[in-house]
Amino acid sequence: MRLTVELAAGRKSSLLLRNPVMLAAGTCGYGLEYARIAEIERLGAIVSKGTTLRPRRGNAQPRTREVAAGLLNAIGLQNPGIETVIRRYAPIWSTWQTPVIVNIAGETVEEFAELAQRLEGVPGVAGIEVNVSCPNVRAGGRVFGESPEAVAAVTAAVRQSTTLPVIVKLSPNTGDARPTALAAAEAGADAVSLINTLTGMDIDLEARRPLPAHGTGGLSGPAIRPLALRMVYEVACELRERQPGVAVIGIGGITSASDALAFIMAGAVAVQIGTANFVNPRTGVLVLEGIEAFMRAHGIENIAELVGAALP
Amino acid sequence: MRLYRATLAENRMLRQGLHLLELEAPALAQAVRPGQYCMVRCAEEGSFDPLLRRPFFVHSIEGERCRILLQVRGRGTAWLARRSTGEKLDLLGPLGQGWRLPPRLSTLLLVAEGFGVVTLALLAQRASEQGLAVTLVQEVTQLPEGYPAALLPEEVEYHLVTSDGGAGQQRTLLTVLGDYLSWADAVCLGVSRETALQLRRRFERLRRPGFAQVAVLQPLVCGTGTCLACALETSRGPRLICQEGPIFDLQILMQG
Numbered sequence: 001m002r003l004t005v006e007l008a009a010g011r012k013s014s015l016l017l018r019n020p021v022m023l024a025a026g027t028c029g030y031g032l033e034y035a036r037i038a039e040i041e042r043l044g045a046i047v048s049k050g051t052t053l054r055p056r057r058g059n060a061q062p063r064t065r066e067v068a069a070g071l072l073n074a075i076g077l078q079n080p081g082i083e084t085v086i087r088r089y090a091p092i093w094s095t096w097q098t099p100v101i102v103n104i105a106g107e108t109v110e111e112f113a114e115l116a117q118r119l120e121g122v123p124g125v126a127g128i129e130v131n132v133s134c135p136n137v138r139a140g141g142r143v144f145g146e147s148p149e150a151v152a153a154v155t156a157a158v159r160q161s162t163t164l165p166v167i168v169k170l171s172p173n174t175g176d177a178r179p180t181a182l183a184a185a186e187a188g189a190d191a192v193s194l195i196n197t198l199t200g201m202d203i204d205l206e207a208r209r210p211l212p213a214h215g216t217g218g219l220s221g222p223a224i225r226p227l228a229l230r231m232v233y234e235v236a237c238e239l240r241e242r243q244p245g246v247a248v249i250g251i252g253g254i255t256s257a258s259d260a261l262a263f264i265m266a267g268a269v270a271v272q273i274g275t276a277n278f279v280n281p282r283t284g285v286l287v288l289e290g291i292e293a294f295m296r297a298h299g300i301e302n303i304a305e306l307v308g309a310a311l312p
Numbered sequence: 313m314r315l316y317r318a319t320l321a322e323n324r325m326l327r328q329g330l331h332l333l334e335l336e337a338p339a340l341a342q343a344v345r346p347g348q349y350c351m352v353r354c355a356e357e358g359s360f361d362p363l364l365r366r367p368f369f370v371h372s373i374e375g376e377r378c379r380i381l382l383q384v385r386g387r388g389t390a391w392l393a394r395r396s397t398g399e400k401l402d403l404l405g406p407l408g409q410g411w412r413l414p415p416r417l418s419t420l421l422l423v424a425e426g427f428g429v430v431t432l433a434l435l436a437q438r439a440s441e442q443g444l445a446v447t448l449v450q451e452v453t454q455l456p457e458g459y460p461a462a463l464l465p466e467e468v469e470y471h472l473v474t475s476d477g478g479a480g481q482q483r484t485l486l487t488v489l490g491d492y493l494s495w496a497d498a499v500c501l502g503v504s505r506e507t508a509l510q511l512r513r514r515f516e517r518l519r520r521p522g523f524a525q526v527a528v529l530q531p532l533v534c535g536t537g538t539c540l541a542c543a544l545e546t547s548r549g550p551r552l553i554c555q556e557g558p559i560f561d562l563q564i565l566m567q568g
Contacts, residue, residue: 029538037313037536049540057543057550064533064541069361071533078540078550222360255360278534279353279363281404282315 001295002302003288005044005269007127007165007247008190015099015127015165015190017044017270020303021260021288024251024274025050025103025129025169026075030089031096038281042288044270045099048085050131052105053115055081065202065211070224070253071275072200072217077105082118090124099126101167109157116161127164130154130189132180133171133196145171145196148183159188167249170194172224172231181235185243193249193272194235195228221253221275228252229266236267237311255283257290264291264303265310313536316340316350316403320395321377326460329384331393335401338376343406346435347500347527347559350405351535352380354388357402362388365404367532367554371433372463381430381463407535411435411500411559414522417444421496423485423511424450428502429459431527431558435500440467449492451475451485451503486514493517501526505565512562524562528553 003019023031023038025047031040040046058078065072080088085102093100102125106112112130119125132154133145144150155168168184170177172195181192197218202211210216232250239246250263251272260271276283291303300306318337325331340350351365366388371381384393395401413420420439422432429450439446447469452458458472471492473483485507493499493515501508501524508526511518518524530553533541537555544551546564551557 027538033538034313034536037315058540061543062530062541063543064531064539066362066364066531066533069363071363073533073539073541075540078543221363256358275363278539279360279365280315280402281536 001292002304003292005303007167007249007269008245011190011245013163013165013190015045017099019044019288019291020264020268020270021284021291022047022101022249022270022272023277023284024272025131027274027277030085031100032089032092034281038277039285040098041096043098043284045101045126047101047103047129047272048089049079050077050103050105051079051082051085051115052077053082053111055079055084059212059214061213063212063214065217067200067202067219068223070219070221071278072202072212072219073197074212074214074217076214082115086118086122090122093124096124100124101127101129101165103129103131103169105131106154109153112154113157113161116158116164119164120162125164127167128158128162129167129169129193130158131169131196133169133173145180146174148179151180152183152187155184155187155189165190167191167193169196170235171196172198172227177231177235178238182238182242185239185246189246191247191249191269192235192239193251195224195231195252198224198227222255223253225253225259229262232263232268233266233311236308240267240308240311254287255279257287257294260287260291261294261306264306265308267308267311269307313405313407314339316405317400318378318403320397320399320401322397323393323395325393327456330460331382331384332371332463333380333382333392333395335378335380335403336376337378337403340370340403340405341373341376341378344370344373344378344434345406345410346438347410347431348406348408349535349558350403350407351532352392353402354391362386362391364533365535366392367535369430369434370406371430372437373434381433383427404535408554408558409556411525413439414498417497419445419495419497420447421492421499422446422448423489423499423501423503424448424459425485425503425507426450426452426457428504428527428529431502431529432500433463436468437465440465447471447492447495449473449485449489486510490515499524501562508562508565509567512565518562521563522561525559526562526565527558528560528565529558
């Protein structure tokens, strides 16, 4: 049985994954927190916590709010900064079989470029995921992720600054991710990953204030899966027509192998598990085992046979 | 930290909305220290509503069995309270850092506000097993909310303070605690952050280095230090409640 997938096959910056199951940024820290319990060595790849040039302390409390089958979060990109990540974590990653992709978040095009440059040639860093869609930092994510021109500018700057595989993580808050997906692809992205969280809100009835305290939060979890699936399907159709070399990575409410297979059939070469890691840190491994069981039961030799199987 | 499938050996309702769950969980019983907690799934397998696990302190241990004192507060705890003997529960734990008692201790004061007593129960058991003199002072609004004293080891002295004055004159932790503090070698607080700060301001003794610790409680998301939802500002910089807490030195606690 062949589970290997290649992001951006045929390009210099292609990335080979031993299977299509990845862990999403912000839901597995820097991989060390539950490396053992999550059996990270069995997964296709992990994506680090969103990392900025300088350390960030993050937003005020409360930072999260549980909602029906979902979670609102406004962590505010709390992270120790790129230098600490390179010094503290990359040497450990370099001993792992599982590739680690570093998710980067900048407040200007130049910051994105600088982040990419810092990661160039660092042993243990297998790729870059560009966070143009984090909705929590006013000066950052929203501005870039919701305009095709801005996404193109960031993607081009990162592309010019690195030989690593570049994945651009797209925002769903535009309603239609095809324009930004195409912009990223045309500007040199090897893959696009989608969706990031949807901007949402709850209200604290006693305090009469929005929750999370930041004012809005990114909605994730099973509640967003149908919407994510629709966007992945649309983007996969679009890129197949116009940028067939660019891979699609599906994210959004995946909790099981069935969920993951739906994204794969909708055109995703790989999937990322996010919020479900908080419920069960072993979700990635369970999803992988479920995909294998499905392939055995249906006599499928190569996962590639399933990618895009539901596309028109 | 491990994932467990623990069998529910008993679900005893102590009063409306208060349950004592007894779980067959040998590895957890062996590993857990007072002040550590576990995250429990509170939904059917395959159901994701409610989505997140709920944190519970291990209340007491008997052999290979762990007990959890459960107060029904929302959908998750209500689901858990409805479980029957023989059902499997999905646990992640033990998590966090427990109470860190100083060496050469002979008297231990435990101070609770309402249901915050759950943070202290296993400590009361372990400390009295080790021969310490243990006193628990709990403040509740009304008498029926008091801790079921029968659950405490016999050796533990239990004093109840009712802030609505039902048991005589109105008394609170702020008015009574001074009498106990001079007796204690160390203090462990299972109270709200606001109360902990009030007590620290009121009593000089609570400001002594290494004398008092506090359990900081809030809803948790992951329990493993990955989501960063529970960052707590302390006088020594940010700390994660789920991983570096939930027990903190009272000295480093700051206004929320």
